[in-house]
Amino acid sequence: MMISQFFVLSQRGDNIVFRDYRTEVPKGSTETFFRKVKFWKEDGNAEAPPIFNVDGVNYFHVKVVGLYFVATTRVNVSPSLVLELLQRIARVIKDYLGVLNEDSFRKNFVLVYELLDEVIDFGYVQTTSTEVLKSYVFNEPILIAPARLQPIDPAAIFNQGAKRMPGTAVTKSVVANDPSGRRREEIFVDIIEKISVTFSSSGYILTSEIDGTIQMKSYLSGNPEIRIALNEDLNIGRGGRSVYDYRSSSGSGVILDDCNFHESVRLDSFDSDRTLSLVPPDGEFPVMNYRMTQEFKPPFHVNTLIEEAGRLKAEVIIKIRAEFPSDIIANTIAVQMPLPNYTSRASFELEPGATGQKTDFKETSKMLEWSLKKIVGGAEHTLRAKLTFSQEFHGNLTKEAGPVSMTFTIPMYNVSKLQVKYLQIAKKSSSYNPYRWVRYVTQANSYVARI
Incomplete structure (x- = not known):
């Protein structure tokens, strides 16, 4: 397997690390990649796929803690192999720096480049083992003070x-x-x-x-x-x-x-x-x-109902019930539901006394979003959304909306x-x-x- 370039970009598109191994790809590849990812609109998807081609250059990327790890090549290589390589490079760098973020990269750029030169030689992978690299890499990392790290919420995760x-x-x-x-x-x-x-x-x-x-x-x-x-x-x-x-x-x-x-x-x-x-x-x-x-x-049971509520109006009810013990707390819960394409407005109603919850309607993608900071085991939460349509609908609403998708993390x-x-x-x-x-x-x- 052979790659031409490897680079790491911040969420703003700033070039943090760049290594050109074979000089086969134009120098503006970082700008081309970021512009393509930032304004991806093809096939009705809001996010760019992990692999795409622009002007004969194959771009492979993974996103790790907000940073883009990217490889480019003009030759036909195994996509899964390149994506695995990017994940392993991120893991090796994390092993050495302790934490992956823009600050730690900039403070340790000499060490990071030394690692990259040992991991990849002229575009060919040599090793991704931290154990093996210790024999060849001698720079000491400059560690980021713990106070500079973002706190993990909730602390009960540990x-x-x-x-x-x-x-x-x-x-x-x-x-x-x-x-x-x-x-x-x-x-x-x-x-x-x-x-x-x-x-x-x-x-x-x-x-x-x-x-x-x-x-x-x-x-x-x-x-x-x-x-x-x-x-x-x-x-x-x-x-x-x-x-x-x-x-x-x-x-x-x-x-x-x-x-x-x-x-x-x-x-x-x-x-x-x-x-x-x-x-x-x-x-x-x-x-x-x-x-x-x-x-x-399953840790959560989800019930969803959408029904007509008058001319050009409908109501959505989403209920989430936590099916795990009360001493367990789930965090960073996000619920999404695609709405009919002719939805023009959505107003939300949460249960009385609800805290740590946010709702939003993305008009461009017609997406209902509901985020909850935490859910205690055994608890139930309900969201009501009143929809306004720009035109009369015909047929079954349930076929034009949904499904409901959910992401979460449950520690311990x-x-x-x-x-x-x-x-x-x-x-x-x-x-x-x-x-x-x-x-x-x-x-x-x-x-x-x-x-």
């Missing part, structure tokens, strides 16, 4: 029993030396699940799937061996059963359709006691990726019930007891309710 994970814990560089000369021995494990659910108009689940990963980031000196124990009732594969056969799902434990492991993971005792052994490499890496289509209880909660039972670290001495942090996060991948 709560774990009586302990609390430091808010800047996972933003530390894996290579920087501690100013005090002492290195805090700790390891972080994230179980991140992205769920896809489609509800029918009557509220029944049509499709459901979980894409999960166990991510690890180690700050342990000497790279000791680690053992991770998962659920004893964990099963891989369905034994020939259909993915829609849920007759024994409630009593058969956690059933994963398939999974794969990082190359450093040893599976000697996985079949017998569901434990993984590994010596963690430097940097952040996925210990295990898995997929699950076993029936699970996972729907698959996959658990890390214990995290064992090989002891160097009797007093060696590093900090262990385990966090669960559930996010929406494609959460859609038909009308």
Whole structure:
């Protein structure tokens, strides 16, 4: 695989990092890319796809924490491979800088260019392993002070029993030396699940799937061996059963359709006691990726109704009910619903005493938007929207509006019930007891309710 250029742009289009490996692409490619992405209107889509072609140049991009990571080439290459490369470059840079933002890039541009020269040579990828790069990259990162970082909301995302994970814990560089000369021995494990659910108009689940990963980031000196124990009732594969056969799902434990492991993971005792052994490499890496289509209880139930309310008028009612325990709080919830093309105005009515909620009607895209700062488990929220049309409508309104889509993040909660039972670290001495942090996060991948 070969690329011609790599660059990173800010949300304003400012050029933060630029490397031209083969001088095959015109120099104005950064401006061409940003102008195309900013004013993308093709095929009725508001956002540009991750891959597009302009004047014979292929542009590939991913957006990471508000920054555009872009590669260009004139040759025919595998799109998924280039997008994976961009994600890995972002991860390597984050491993070194501790945090990805415009400020950290500008303070460490010498280090970033040194990394890029080792990762890619004349357009060809050499390595994206933080462990390997430590042997060739010698510049020390200039770390951003924790006070300059945006606070994570809510802080409960790091709560774990009586302990609390430091808010800047996972933003530390894996290579920087501690100013005090002492290195805090700790390891972080994230179980991140992205769920896809489609509800029918009557509220029944049509499709459901979980894409999960166990991510690890180690700050342990000497790279000791680690053992991770998962659920004893964990099963891989369905034994020939259909993915829609849920007759024994409630009593058969956690059933994963398939999974794969990082190359450093040893599976000697996985079949017998569901434990993984590994010596963690430097940097952040996925210990295990898995997929699950076993029936699970969706975290939110969405009910939507749209009906005629007079000549040139209609009313939309959206109800969201949280189906998780009351000690769990979901945050950054966003609900979107496309409205009929002839909608000219929308007025909103929230429930009495509603706080932390915003509503909007995007007239150009005819999109209803409803955002909620947080939802406590067991709570129910309702939005009423009165629509005004510019012309009389004929036929069924439900066919011209929707579906309703939803995004959210739920800290310390996972729907698959996959658990890390214990995290064992090989002891160097009797007093060696590093900090262990385990966090669960559930996010929406494609959460859609038909009308």
